[in-house]
Amino acid sequence: MTRLDRRAALGAVVLAAAALAGCTATAAPAPTPTPTRATSGAHASSRDIAVGDCLDDAAAGSTTATAAIVPCSEPHDSEAFAEVTLSGDSYPGLDAVQAESQTACQGDAFANFVGIAAADSSLQVSYYYPTEDSWAAGDRTVTCTVYALDASGKAARTTGTLKDSGR
Template sequence: MITSTRSSRLTRARRATLVLAPFALVLAGCSGSSVLELEVGDCLRSPDLEAEEVSTVETLECSEPHDAEVYAELTFDGDEYPGTSTVQADSEEFCLAEFEPYVGIAYEESEIYMTTMYPTEESWDQADDRTALCILLPQEDVTESLEGAAY
């Protein structure tokens, strides 16, 4: 299972209040790319990330219309799952710190939202998933990478 934290415009000033939306990882084979294979710079469609169960997503060329982009990844160490609250907090802190270096403007000043996807105990144990992903969510479709967008 991969869990996501999606920030909203209202939480820019109060980062402690974030809305959780669950993502389940189903290990059955499907078409598309495994969510475990996503990398920094991959462009996506956000509806692919909103289902209750997510096993695959379609990556797009960033020149194609898209409304989601992976901008950073954090790899956790260890064999023992550190717990949801630790994984969530570490992922959020990391993604917020990586936002400005990638986008070129502080998160609180940006028009772009962000979300985190991080491993659950199930994906940690069953899929050796140790990676949290930071994902940009512009308010409308874009046809280029958001790296250095500065808005």
């Protein structure tokens, strides 16, 4: 599983839209976050990140396999807010997986968690998604994360949850 680099262009959404035929995603309602299960700085496989986990992952690249999980009560980079399950037997390709992940993470799951639509929010979305290898092993899970930007447009650290922040 890899993480979308926050600098990745949304152009992939448009380019891959055609590739999504026959590939669907379902998102479970965002549960109320619970206190993180990890201690400060604990690393977890990107496949083990759970909804409600707060992460120190701003420096993570697009192919990261782990993320540092920290208590949400401490400053952190992002927060896992939803899991989306992609469908399909064969790997649809990187562009299609990223486009479907982006669409799903910015949809109802985001609005249900933050309290407003992604298009109206100052918050940003990123996600951890299956690779071709993990897909072949049965991985279809996308973990959606949300993060804030500072005045200069760089990722900002947050303390506490962004749930129902209306930002």
